[in-house]
Amino acid sequence: MNGVSSIKFSSRVHQLIEESMSKSIIVKLLGRRIGYSAFHNKLYALWKPSRHFRLMDLDNEYFLVRFQAIEDYTPVLAREPWVFFRKYLTVQPWRMGFDPSALLTEVMAWIRFSGLLGSLLKVIGELVGRIIKIDDNTKSESRGQFAWMAMCIDRKFILRINCIELSTSHC
Structure with a gap:
């Protein structure tokens, strides 16, 4: 496409990706930068998950959180607002096509x-x-x-x- 190679994945591959990411969320601390380790430690202390989660830093100060247990994933999305360092933590379910380089609107x-x-x-x-x-x-x-x-x-x-x-x- 326009001189750039591309790969088209089958709907089965897309389904497998969605299944593997079903307990994943995208988070961003608005109005403050935070390092990976400090962010991981703060989230762990705040959410107190029953099993470990994986944290991956993305572009534009977004982070991907992959939970192992649905029992840890669901309360994070359903609870009251998450605030620390007097800043609001945005929490949203991961979705196919999420682009951390796109401007958050x-x-x-x-x-x-x-x-x-x-x-x-x-x-x-x-x-x-x-x-x-x-x-x-x-x-x-x-x-x-x-x-x-x-x-x-x-x-x-x-x-x-x-x-x-x-x-x-x-x-």
Whole structure:
């Protein structure tokens, strides 16, 4: 293609790749550079996995995390926002075609809007971005002061709020 050799893989090869990467996530610490060893140690202390995970550094300060157990993979994606060094850690499932050299335009983030009830929170949240999940306590309106929502939002927005108000319960 345009003088460059290319290889076309069968759908079976693509299926095998997806299966082998099924417990993998892409992470990036927004607003701060961190070394490989420090990042690995911090993630291990934060997530406390039952089995070791593999960490690979990618371009543009992204890291690939490959878990051995689904029991370790699922909670990392489902839990509250991950924050350390007062910076937000983006966590997203690995997907075929992920390009770490591409400019990050949208991230999944857990956002807290203080003092809002779940129904009002949803209306306001839809103005900010696409809602992925509303915390169960927020949805039931049983815990108004801890109103959390997972959303896909523009990267520029998350960088602006990064220093304003994020939970530090997982620091």
